[in-house]
Amino acid sequence: MPPHRLRPLDLQHGVVELAHGSGGRATHQLIVELFQRHFGSPQLAAGHDAGILPPPSGRLAVSTDCFVVSPLFFPGGCIGDLAVHGSINDVAMAGAQPLGLTVGFVLEEGFPLAQLDRIAAAVGCACERAAVPVISGDTKVVERGKADGVFICTTCVGIVPSAVHIAPDRAGPSDVILVSGTIGDHGTAILSQREGIAFETDIVTDSAPLHTLVAAMLDADPDLHVLRDPTRGGVAAALNEIAASAQVGMQLDEAAIPVHPAVRSACDLLGLDPLHLACEGRLLAVCDTRSAARVLAKMQAHPLGRNAAVIGQVVSDPLRFVELRTPYGGRRILDWPAGEQLPRIC
Amino acid sequence: MHLADDFRDPQLAERLLTTLTRRLVPGRTYRLMEFCGGHTHALCHSGLLDRLPDAVRMIHGPGCPVCVLPIGRLQQAIDLAMEQQVILCSYGDMLRVPGRGRQSLLMARSAGADVRMVYGPADALVVARQHPQRQVVFLAVGFETTTPMTAATVAQARSEGLRNFSILCNHVLTPAALRGLLATAEEQVHVDGFVGPGHVSTIIGSDAFAPSAKQYGKPIVIAGFEPIDLLSAILHLVEQLNAGLAEVQNDFVRAVSPSGNQRAQALISQVLELRDTFEWRGLGPIPHSALRLRPEYSAFDAELRFSLSTPQIADHRACRCPEVLRGTCRPTDCTLFGTACTPDSPLGSCMVSPEGACAAYFHSGRSRLQVLPNAPASPPTA
Numbered sequence: 001m002p003p004h005r006l007r008p009l010d011l012q013h014g015v016v017e018l019a020h021g022s023g024g025r026a027t028h029q030l031i032v033e034l035f036q037r038h039f040g041s042p043q044l045a046a047g048h049d050a051g052i053l054p055p056p057s058g059r060l061a062v063s064t065d066c067f068v069v070s071p072l073f074f075p076g077g078c079i080g081d082l083a084v085h086g087s088i089n090d091v092a093m094a095g096a097q098p099l100g101l102t103v104g105f106v107l108e109e110g111f112p113l114a115q116l117d118r119i120a121a122a123v124g125c126a127c128e129r130a131a132v133p134v135i136s137g138d139t140k141v142v143e144r145g146k147a148d149g150v151f152i153c154t155t156c157v158g159i160v161p162s163a164v165h166i167a168p169d170r171a172g173p174s175d176v177i178l179v180s181g182t183i184g185d186h187g188t189a190i191l192s193q194r195e196g197i198a199f200e201t202d203i204v205t206d207s208a209p210l211h212t213l214v215a216a217m218l219d220a221d222p223d224l225h226v227l228r229d230p231t232r233g234g235v236a237a238a239l240n241e242i243a244a245s246a247q248v249g250m251q252l253d254e255a256a257i258p259v260h261p262a263v264r265s266a267c268d269l270l271g272l273d274p275l276h277l278a279c280e281g282r283l284l285a286v287c288d289t290r291s292a293a294r295v296l297a298k299m300q301a302h303p304l305g306r307n308a309a310v311i312g313q314v315v316s317d318p319l320r321f322v323e324l325r326t327p328y329g330g331r332r333i334l335d336w337p338a339g340e341q342l343p344r345i346c
Numbered sequence: 347m348h349l350a351d352d353f354r355d356p357q358l359a360e361r362l363l364t365t366l367t368r369r370l371v372p373g374r375t376y377r378l379m380e381f382c383g384g385h386t387h388a389l390c391h392s393g394l395l396d397r398l399p400d401a402v403r404m405i406h407g408p409g410c411p412v413c414v415l416p417i418g419r420l421q422q423a424i425d426l427a428m429e430q431q432v433i434l435c436s437y438g439d440m441l442r443v444p445g446r447g448r449q450s451l452l453m454a455r456s457a458g459a460d461v462r463m464v465y466g467p468a469d470a471l472v473v474a475r476q477h478p479q480r481q482v483v484f485l486a487v488g489f490e491t492t493t494p495m496t497a498a499t500v501a502q503a504r505s506e507g508l509r510n511f512s513i514l515c516n517h518v519l520t521p522a523a524l525r526g527l528l529a530t531a532e533e534q535v536h537v538d539g540f541v542g543p544g545h546v547s548t549i550i551g552s553d554a555f556a557p558s559a560k561q562y563g564k565p566i567v568i569a570g571f572e573p574i575d576l577l578s579a580i581l582h583l584v585e586q587l588n589a590g591l592a593e594v595q596n597d598f599v600r601a602v603s604p605s606g607n608q609r610a611q612a613l614i615s616q617v618l619e620l621r622d623t624f625e626w627r628g629l630g631p632i633p634h635s636a637l638r639l640r641p642e643y644s645a646f647d648a649e650l651r652f653s654l655s656t657p658q659i660a661d662h663r664a665c666r667c668p669e670v671l672r673g674t675c676r677p678t679d680c681t682l683f684g685t686a687c688t689p690d691s692p693l694g695s696c697m698v699s700p701e702g703a704c705a706a707y708f709h710s711g712r713s714r715l716q717v718l719p720n721a722p723a724s725p726p727t728a
Contacts, residue, residue, distance in 0.1 A: 199465075255356070268350070271439075271700055321711065327356040328573055330393015333711020338689035 009033045014113040021141025038124030041133035051135030056159045063090035064155040072149055075189045076204025080122030085209050087156035092211040093227040095166040096158030100135035106151040109144040130209035163222040168245035170225040175314040176292035178285045181307040182260040183235050187277025203262045208281030213304045220298040221291035228284045233337050236275045238284050239322045240336050249317020255327040258307045276337040353572030362577040367399050369584050376402045377536055378583055379673055382543035383410030383701025384571050390710035392573045405673040409543055411488040412439050412699035416627045417659040419516050421445040423485045427459035432481040435470035438463045439699040446659050467499035474511035483648045486513040491545040493517045494610035497617040500646050512648040515638050520546045521554050522635035528562045539583040542568035544598045551606025552596040563592045570598040617643055628671025667694035670703050677704040
């Protein structure tokens, strides 16, 4: 068939072919017939090599993230919405309101177009709900076996309001530590689908864009000290990162940390700690003790912060330990997670 | 309401601690061993070790299946994966245990070996069905808790006539280990009584421990894994010791019966038989303490299929895992603890599984005043 008369993409049975990454007519066809159907933004429609944004006033926040999740589809979401929320949240954790997003796809030859279409639709839908447009994109195709289905890289740019100075090293003694909701939901949803250890659960991913929650919190206290989304490594890694940056210790009240009962059951079963499991739509905040009640009230009034709670306090500690007080009056250190989380034998 | 919530009630725990303190005979020390690694983990994780009266000293026993497997037997699995190009399926927490030259199954995977984490032997069987042209080997380890699953899987494989599936059988027996420990313990460490294993007892039943309790005159109280379970068991041990009793008491009645799960036992004896002797890491050779496949199932025995011998590989010279496993040394007494040996880079097996005493101590920060955890100098960004 001559190249100017390509058959329309077969979105039901077709697969990604190397030609789709060749830069030729097939690439153009994939962009127009698949991606552009889902990503309608004026920047993309303009057809430039670069997305053009008006010059922002204030400081820019930029964050980039790569997504290689397996499985690609999991309860409550897929790699597409995850990739959108991930970069939006990284920008939001600087206190910024996102302006736009770039999306890069690395596709494995042979990947079903129907699944790619679902993923692209999830990207488009997540962007629309978050009101953050895709302003630029790219697609590459690699030979079969050189990638695992689909990898997505997203970069988000946002504007940091002038009064906002969020930084991990601003956590200081007597500051209050808050979490926006139940922890470990996303990690549990992914684990429940993983080959070899799949189990049934009603837990779905917590993946969500957090910038509107952050805006509400900044409304209560423009001088929030630290924000962090506990993704890989979970709450344990995120709090240890903050403690290391700010050279402080932390004391947490284990009973105050919200954990969904089904997540706790799954962790009991697998011998894992919910504090080590990833969240994709939760945030940890450190703020001045005087504004903590106001911030908490704003969080609880927001749909993504209904289960928000104060979970502990920053303390001065030269050893920078994150310490948990257990419900039984004992103590234990909340350490960095070691390597991959491996289910135990029995 | 979660079933376990009743057994996690902090107020009840507080009342039990008060009762326990009242029951202690002044001047007497109670040296109690929790045999099972799950109990060690629960004691550390809940912080209960901090709350026990000083007169109650918990000694952490060898009941962590990852910890008691000799390096040579793990090395068989690593060699199979590296040299025989099999698909090696394993429980997750075996993957990081260091073998010869600190190489682990995870490192073998990075080096190109086909090593897969499974939740149990049945999943390894699925892998075998999916890859009829490849040899699939399941690294079968564990106490009586995991043995029935292995037995059922091998029986299933035989009924399907699968020719590409086999197991490296390293299943070990708890009562034998307890006897081995008690036979040597007196001259090395003094144990007054035992918190008996919960999950194991669901299979073998509480009666299985009666001979040990009688022969050695030590009370054994079988416990579940929640804070209330452990506190009740410790209280009941103290009460038995005060009364001069040495009985088997079943505090885990919601899961354990006197005779155990007889269907599971029948399945085990259908497929597996006693080994004459088996080498335990830390405890040395113990007669009749482990299982192998019966002759009629020998086609599924990876040791026979691949003509494997067991390499003798010594522990790291400074590693005190053997003493930790015998309860003669605390994890923090080892010079490698938290320095050369951490959960990120374990030298000994007790640092690998969350149920190993060293890892439980490290993760719960019981070493707090002795060592700084290896936090990265500059934190990674999200």
